[in-house]
Amino acid sequence: xGLEVHIEKRFAGSGGREGFALRADFSAxxxxxxxxxxxxxxxxxxxxxxxxxxxxxxGRIVLDGVTLFDSEKKIDLPxxxxxxxxxxxxxxxxxxxxxxxxxxxxxxxxKDKREREEKLREALRLFSLEDLAERRPAxxxxxxxxxxxxARILVSAPKLLLLDEPFSALDAHLRxxxxxxxxxxxxxxxxxxxxxxxxxxxxxxxxxQLAVADxxxxxxxxxxxxxxxxxxxxAAARLSxxxxxxxxxxxxxxxxxxxxxxxRLTTAEEVRDGLKGVAFRAHYLNPRAPVNRFPVSFVGExxxxxxxxxxxxxxxxxxxxxxxxWRLPKDKRPxxxxxxxxxxxxxxxxxxx
Numbered sequence: 001x002g003l004e005v006h007i008e009k010r011f012a013g014s015g016g017r018e019g020f021a022l023r024a025d026f027s028a029x030x031x032x033x034x035x036x037x038x039x040x041x042x043x044x045x046x047x048x049x050x051x052x053x054x055x056x057x058x059g060r061i062v063l064d065g066v067t068l069f070d071s072e073k074k075i076d077l078p079x080x081x082x083x084x085x086x087x088x089x090x091x092x093x094x095x096x097x098x099x100x101x102x103x104x105x106x107x108x109x110x111k112d113k114r115e116r117e118e119k120l121r122e123a124l125r126l127f128s129l130e131d132l133a134e135r136r137p138a139x140x141x142x143x144x145x146x147x148x149x150x151a152r153i154l155v156s157a158p159k160l161l162l163l164d165e166p167f168s169a170l171d172a173h174l175r176x177x178x179x180x181x182x183x184x185x186x187x188x189x190x191x192x193x194x195x196x197x198x199x200x201x202x203x204x205x206x207x208x209q210l211a212v213a214d215x216x217x218x219x220x221x222x223x224x225x226x227x228x229x230x231x232x233x234x235a236a237a238r239l240s241x242x243x244x245x246x247x248x249x250x251x252x253x254x255x256x257x258x259x260x261x262x263x264r265l266t267t268a269e270e271v272r273d274g275l276k277g278v279a280f281r282a283h284y285l286n287p288r289a290p291v292n293r294f295p296v297s298f299v300g301e302x303x304x305x306x307x308x309x310x311x312x313x314x315x316x317x318x319x320x321x322x323x324x325x326w327r328l329p330k331d332k333r334p335x336x337x338x339x340x341x342x343x344x345x346x347x348x349x350x351x352x353x
Contacts, residue, residue: 006059008058027221032206033211034194034196035195037218041213052082095136099132106155107119107155143181165196215235237349246259246279265278268346269350306329307330
């Protein structure tokens with residue numbers, strides 16, 4: 001049945017700062033669902049509301065048919081009764097305890113000593129921690145600490161696992177390796193997993209579906225590959241890596257006008273009423289495509305390890321708008337910059353939010 005979250009919570013401002021309103025409306029079933037958003041977008045606050053560490057002002061949270069919170073029915077289960085495991089950014093291992101003792105903390109509800117020891121041995125084996133059982137957190141690596149913290153949570157058999165930026169403190173090489181490792185270890189976990197991240201690559205690698213968090217609004221989750229292929233909102237386009245985004249209006253069923261770029265563009269997809277903007281990814285441009293051709297002038301460049309980013313402006317572009325991006329592999333950069341570029345209609349993304 002999975003998780004259903006439909007909540008609102010307002011936080012008062014302080015120190016001259018404005019208040020913050022959280023509106024989370026999404027569902028998640030088995031597998032890993034990502035909450036993708038920038039810092040301050042409400043991702044971690046949503047996890048805290050689900051775990052019972054924060055109380056929403058109104059709404060409902062239901063996990064596998066059990067109501068964790070319902071403002072109308074006055075239901076608000078305490079954290080220890082929600083069967084939710086929470087992996088914090090710092091992993092929150094007890095520093096004075098060994099790995100073995102930390103994992104035993106997750107087995108406090110198991111009263112039979114033999115059963116408790118058996119579950120401990122299985123957790124140490126499953127997470128490759130046998131040789132580290134008597135070490136303290138300060139004596140193990142970041143990846144080993146993550147495994148220990150996850151083992152402590154999972155031995156308590158939670159129905160839902162919350163992961164709050166679990167890779168943020170790691171260097172880039174270790175981060176990717178642990179993402180692969182964690183995904184493999186969670187493949188056998190039967191419950192739902194919510195992963196908070198601000199990193200689009202991490203979200204794409206780890207998550208089967210994504211919910212976008214933007215300025216306190218967290219909307220219904222969609223399949224990750226579907227969201228990247230067709231973002232449909234300004235926030236989703238930006239968070240999934242689009243560099244070329246602008247307001248637009250519908251001209252006809254297959255034509256839009258983009259005032260900031262001074263362009264009229266043909267679309268492959270039928271344009272619905274309520275269009276708010278358009279976007280295209282920087283690697284979608286083609287100097288030789290026959291449709292949606294426009295004159296350009298190049299105004300800058302950025303070199304990356306394996307690609308070039310060429311910045312350009314269209315002939316009719318609003319001078320106050322930002323340059324557009326063209327990203328291409330180093331071996332594909334033309335010797336002479338083209339004076340026109342083009343965008344295939346199928347590569348123009350339509351935004352409605």
